[in-house]
Amino acid sequence: MDHRSALERILRAIALTAIVVFFMFPIFWIVLMSLQTNETILRSPPSMSFVPTLKNYAAIISGELDSNAGTMSIHFMNNLLNSILLSVFSVALALLLGVPAAYAFARHKFRGSEDIAFTLLSFRFAPPLLVLLPLTLYFQALGLANTYLGLVWVYQLICLPLILWIVRGYFEDISPDIEHAYRIAGHGWFATFRKIALPLAGPGIAAAGLLAFIFAWNNFVFALVLASADKQPVTVGALAFVTASGIQYGQIAAAIVMSIAPTLLLALWAQRYLVEGLSLGAVKG
Amino acid sequence: MSRIELKKLVKRFKDTAVLSGIDLDVPEGSTLVLFGPSGAGKTVLLRCIAGAVEQDGGEVLIGGEDVTDVLPEHRGIGMAFQNFALFPHMDAFDNIASPLTACGRTADQIRAGVDTVAKLLKIDHVLSHTPKALSNGQKQRTALARALVSRPKVLLLDDPLRNVDAKLRFEMRLELPRLLADQGATVIYVTQDYREAMALGDRIAVLDGGRIIQNGTPEEIYRRPATINIAKLFGDPTINLLDVVPQSDASGVYASLSDRRIQLDPGLSGTVGRECVLGLRPEALSFTDADEGVPVTIEAETPFNEKTVTLVTTLRKREILVSRPAEMPAPTSGMAHITIDPSDAVLFDRQTGVRLDPNGTSHAAEKAA
Numbered sequence: 001m002d003h004r005s006a007l008e009r010i011l012r013a014i015a016l017t018a019i020v021v022f023f024m025f026p027i028f029w030i031v032l033m034s035l036q037t038n039e040t041i042l043r044s045p046p047s048m049s050f051v052p053t054l055k056n057y058a059a060i061i062s063g064e065l066d067s068n069a070g071t072m073s074i075h076f077m078n079n080l081l082n083s084i085l086l087s088v089f090s091v092a093l094a095l096l097l098g099v100p101a102a103y104a105f106a107r108h109k110f111r112g113s114e115d116i117a118f119t120l121l122s123f124r125f126a127p128p129l130l131v132l133l134p135l136t137l138y139f140q141a142l143g144l145a146n147t148y149l150g151l152v153w154v155y156q157l158i159c160l161p162l163i164l165w166i167v168r169g170y171f172e173d174i175s176p177d178i179e180h181a182y183r184i185a186g187h188g189w190f191a192t193f194r195k196i197a198l199p200l201a202g203p204g205i206a207a208a209g210l211l212a213f214i215f216a217w218n219n220f221v222f223a224l225v226l227a228s229a230d231k232q233p234v235t236v237g238a239l240a241f242v243t244a245s246g247i248q249y250g251q252i253a254a255a256i257v258m259s260i261a262p263t264l265l266l267a268l269w270a271q272r273y274l275v276e277g278l279s280l281g282a283v284k285g
Numbered sequence: 286m287s288r289i290e291l292k293k294l295v296k297r298f299k300d301t302a303v304l305s306g307i308d309l310d311v312p313e314g315s316t317l318v319l320f321g322p323s324g325a326g327k328t329v330l331l332r333c334i335a336g337a338v339e340q341d342g343g344e345v346l347i348g349g350e351d352v353t354d355v356l357p358e359h360r361g362i363g364m365a366f367q368n369f370a371l372f373p374h375m376d377a378f379d380n381i382a383s384p385l386t387a388c389g390r391t392a393d394q395i396r397a398g399v400d401t402v403a404k405l406l407k408i409d410h411v412l413s414h415t416p417k418a419l420s421n422g423q424k425q426r427t428a429l430a431r432a433l434v435s436r437p438k439v440l441l442l443d444d445p446l447r448n449v450d451a452k453l454r455f456e457m458r459l460e461l462p463r464l465l466a467d468q469g470a471t472v473i474y475v476t477q478d479y480r481e482a483m484a485l486g487d488r489i490a491v492l493d494g495g496r497i498i499q500n501g502t503p504e505e506i507y508r509r510p511a512t513i514n515i516a517k518l519f520g521d522p523t524i525n526l527l528d529v530v531p532q533s534d535a536s537g538v539y540a541s542l543s544d545r546r547i548q549l550d551p552g553l554s555g556t557v558g559r560e561c562v563l564g565l566r567p568e569a570l571s572f573t574d575a576d577e578g579v580p581v582t583i584e585a586e587t588p589f590n591e592k593t594v595t596l597v598t599t600l601r602k603r604e605i606l607v608s609r610p611a612e613m614p615a616p617t618s619g620m621a622h623i624t625i626d627p628s629d630a631v632l633f634d635r636q637t638g639v640r641l642d643p644n645g646t647s648h649a650a651e652k653a654a
Contacts, residue, residue, distance in 0.1 A: 177370035180337040183357040184364045185431065186387030199374045 027260075033253035041249045056254035065241075065251060075229065076255055079237030084262065086223070086233055087216040089152045091209050094159035099205060102164045103197055106171035107179075120164055123157045128221045131157070136225055146228045154222050159212035166211070170204030171197060210270045217263050234259040287348050287438035287471045288313045289334065295342035296329055303329045305495045306343070311488075313348075316465055316472040318486030320479070320506075322518070325492045327475045328367065331441045334473065335364050347439060358387065363437035363470070367444040369428040371416040377403075377427045378412040384435040402430045405464070422453040433468060440470045446481060458484050479519045483507065491515050509631065513638040516564050516631065522594050522606045525565040528635065533557045540632075543600040545579045548627045552643025560635040567594065567608035569629035572615040578622030581605065586617055597623065 004012075033041055035052040059065055060076050104110075105117045135154065136145065144150030174197060182192045198205070220235040227236065234255070241252045294307040303326045311317040319327045332338040334345055336357035344351050352360055363384070371380050378399055385395045403409040406426040416424055425445055432440060446454045458481055465472050465485070476482050482489050483503040490500040491511070499511035510516035516524045529540035531549055538553045539546040540563055547563070572578075581597035584604075588594075588611065595607045595615070607623060609615060632641045 175368065175370060176337075177366045177368055178372060180332070180335070180357070181364065181366060181370040181431070182372065182383060184335050184337065184360070184362055185384040186358045186435070187383070188356075188358055191387075196372060 030253045030256050033249055034257045036250055038248060038250050056250040057258070059251055060254050060258060065248060074237070074240045075232075076234070076237055076240075076258075078230065079232055079234045080259065082227075082231055082237075083217055083233035083235070083259070085148060086151055086155060087213050089148070090155035090159050090216045091163075091213045093152060094156055094163045094212055095205065095209055097156075098160050098163035098208075099167055099198075099201075100193075102167035103171050103193060105164070106168045107176070117164070117168070121161050123161050128157075132221065132225050139226060145226055146231055148231065151223060151227055151231065154226060155216050155219065157222075158215045158219055162212045162215060163205075163208045166208035167201060167204050170201040173204075174200045206270055210266060213266065214263055288346075289317075289439060289471055289473065290346040290349075291330075291334070291343065292346070293343035294330070294333060294340050294345065296326070296333055296338065297341050303495050304333070304340075307492075307495075307497060309490060309497065309500070311471055311473060313471050314469055315487040316462075316474060316485055318482040318489045319473055319475045319492055320477070320482045320486075320489050320518070321492035322477065326495045327492055328443055330492065331364070331443050331473060331475060334439075335362050335441055336360050360439075361437055362439045362441060363432035363435065364441040365428045365432040365443060365445045367447050367475075369416070369424045369448070371424060371427060371431075373416050376413050376415050377408065377419065377423075380416065380427055381412075381430045381434050383431060384437075388435070398434055399430075402434045405433075406430050421449050425449045425453070425457075433464075436468065436470075438470055440465070440468065440472045442472065442474045444475050444477065446476070446478070454478075454481075461485055479521070483519075491518075508629070509640065510564070511640055513562060513564070513633045516633070520566060522567045522608055525567060525570070525605045526633075527563045527565065527603060527605070529561050529563045529632075530558060531556045531561060531632070542603075542625075543579045543581070545577070547625050547630065549630065549632065550627075550643040553632060553641060556632060556634075556641050561641065562633040562635050562638075564631040564633060565605070565625060566629050567606040568592075569626045570605065570607045570623050571609060571626075572607065573622050573624045575622065575624070578624045581621055581623055583616060583618050583621055597621070 032048075034056050035054070036050050037053060037055065040047075040050045060074075063073050063075060063077060064071055065074055101120075105113055139145040139150050139154075142150075144153065178200070179192050179196055182196050183189065187195070217233075218235060219233070223231075223233050223236045227233075238252070238255060238259070241248060241255065289309070289311040291307050291309040294304055294309075295302065296304040307330060309317070319330065321327050329338065333340045334347075336352070336355065340353070344353060346352065347360060347362075371377075372383070375383075381399045381403065382395050385398050390398070399412070400409060403412055406429060408423055408426045408430060411419060411423050411427075414423075416427070419427060425448065429442075429445055432442070446457055449457070462485055465474075474481075474485050476485075486503055488500060489503055489506045491498045491506065493514065499506060499515055501509075506515065507519050510519060513526065516526070527540075527542065529542070531538055531540050531553060533539070533554055536548075537551050538549040538557060540549060540561075541547070579599065581599055583595060583597050585596045586593060587596075591611055592608050593611050593613075593615070595609075595617075597605050597607060599605065605623070615621075633639060634641055
C-alpha cells in the first residue's frame with residue numbers, strides 16, 4: 001500500500017515533528033515552568049535542568065501564594081469550581097434549547113425561519129464589550145448581576161448559536177426519508193425526533209457541545225464585568241496572579257496547567273467527534 | 286376499505302408544479318404501477334399519499350375517506366423507499382419491528398411477526414446485522430419486510446428494485462407478484478423499468494411532467510400507447526418510428542415504405558395528408574421470401590438468448606429493427622424483404638406526439654370528451 005519513497009517519508013516526519021513542536025512547545029514549557037521555582041525560571045540563560053518541585057501546585061490548591069512580599073490568599077480552587085459550574089450549566093442549557101431549535105430549523109421551513117436562525121448567529125457578530133454595557137445595567141436592575149443564573153444566561157450568547165448551527169447541519173444531513181419511514185411506520189413526530197434524529201445526529205451534538213464547552217470555559221470578558229470575586233471563573237481569577245510585588249511565574253504556570261486540564265481531558269475523550277464536527281459544521285453550516 | 290383515490294392532486298415546489306391535477310383510482314386489492322421517467326413526480330405522488338409531504342391542492346382518499354388532515358403515522362400505510370431509508374443505528378430486526386412497536390404489541394408478538402416476514406423474504410439469518418453490514422439485496426428485502434410486517438391495507442413501493450443488482454431484480458420481479466397478492470393490499474408500485482411495470486401491474490399509469498399521460502392495462506399501454514414517448518419507453522428493442530404521410534385511394538388508407546404500401550385502418554382517413562409517425566413494434570415485423578415485402582438491406586444482427594434483433598435499412602436508408610424468436614431462421618446478410626402486420630401499427634401525430642385513433646379523433650380529444 002505504501003508507495004512513498006524513503007526521502008518523502010523522512011521529510012514528512014520532519015514536517016510533522018516541526019508542526020507538533022511548534023504547537024505543543026508553549027504547553028510543554030508551561031508544564032516545565034509549573035514545576036520550577038521563580039528563581040530557576042528567571043535565571044539567564046534558561047536551562048532545562050532543574051529540580052522539579054510541586055510547591056507551586058501546593059500553593060495554588062491551598063490558596064496561599066508565597067511572594068517575596070509575604071503570603072497572599074487567592075481563590076483559585078473556587079474559580080476552578082466556578083468555571084466548571086458555569087460551563088457545564090451553560091452547555092446543558094444551550095443543548096436543551098439549541099438541539100430542538102436546530103431540528104426545527106433543519107426540518108421545517110416556516111416563515112422567517114432563516115431570519116431567526118441568522119439573528120441567533122448574529123449574536124456572535126457584535127463585540128462582546130459593546131453588548132456588555134447595556135447588559136450590565138439591565139442585569140443590575142433585574143438583580144441578575146453576579147448570579148450564576150445571570151452568567152449562564154449571558155453565556156448562551158456564546159453557546160447557543162454555536163450549537164444551533166453545527167447541530168442543524170447534522171440534522172440536515174440525515175435523509176428525511178429515514179424520518180418519513182419512521183413516521184409512516186406509525187410513530188409520532190416526537191418519537192421520531194427522539195429515536196431517529198437524536199441518535200443519528202449524536203456525534204454532531206457531542207462535538208457541538210464540546211466546542212461550546214471550550215468557548216464557555218475560555219470566556220473572559222462576560223465574567224469579568226458581570227461577576228464579582230466569588231463567582232469568577234479561572235480566566236478572570238488568573239488576574240490575581242499579577243500583583244504589585246511581582247509576577248509568580250511558577251504559580252501562574254501551575255494554575256494554567258490546572259485550568260486547561262479539564263477541557264484537555266474532555267477534548268481528548270471526544271477528539272474524533274470534535275474534528276468531524278468542525279469540518280462538517282463548516283461545510284453544512 | 287383500502288381503495289386509493291386521488292382527486293385533482295396538486296403539488297408545487299416554489300413556483301414549479303410537480304404534480305398538476307392528478308386523478309387516480311386504485312381499486313381495493315389491486316396493483317397500480319406508476320411508471321415514468323425520472324423527475325416525472327412519481328416519488329412526490331407517493332409521498333403525498335403517505336403524508337410525508339403535504340399537497341397544495343386536491344384530495345387523497347384512502348378507503349373513501351379524505352386523509353388530507355391525517356398524520357402519516359395514522360394513515361395505516363406500509364412504504365418501501367427507493368433508497369431503502371433503513372434506520373442506520375438499528376439492526377435489521379429493529380428496523381423491521383418498527384411498525385409493530387408503534388402499535389404496542391408484546392415482545393412475543395413482535396418477534397413472531399418479524400420472524401414470519403423475514404423467513405418469507407429469506408433474511409432471517411441477518412436480523413442481527415446493522416444496515417451497514419447488509420448487502421444491497423438484503424437491505425432491499427429488509428426495507429420491504431418493514432413495509433409488509435404490519436400487513437398494511439395500503440402498500441406504497443417506491444422503485445424498490447432500483448438499487449439492487451440485475452440478478453436479484455429478476456428474482457424479485459418473479460417473487461413480488463405472489464408476495465403482493467398474498468398481502469391482499471392495495472398497492473402502488475413506482476418503477477422506471479417497463480418490464481417491472483408489465484409484470485406487476487394490474488394497471489399502469491404513465492406519469493410525465495406532473496400529469497398522467499395514460500392509464501391502462503399493461504396490454505393497452507403496450508399495444509395502444511397514448512403518445513410517442515410512451516411507445517418509446519415500453520418495449521425492448523424500442524419501437525420503430527417512421528415519418529410518414531398517410532395517403533388514400535380506392536383501396537383504403539395507406540402509408541408507403543420503400544414504395545410498398547402499408548395498409549392502415551380505414552378509420553384513419555382523417556389523417557390523410559398529415560405529417561405522422563408510424564410506430565411499428567420490432568416483433569410485428571418479420572422476414573419473408575415473397576417479393577411483395579418491403580425490400581431492405583440487412584446491416585447487423587444481435588442475438589439475445591430468446592430472440593434475435595436485426596437492424597435493417599430501407600431503400601431510403603431508414604433504420605428499422607426486426608425482432609424474431611431466436612430459433613426462427615432468417616437471412617443474416619444482404620438484401621431481404623420484410624412484411625408488416627398492420628394490426629400492430631400505431632399512428633401518431635408528428636407535431637403533438639399523440640396517438641391517432643381509427644375513429645378519426647386523436648387520443649387526447651377522446652380523453653377530453
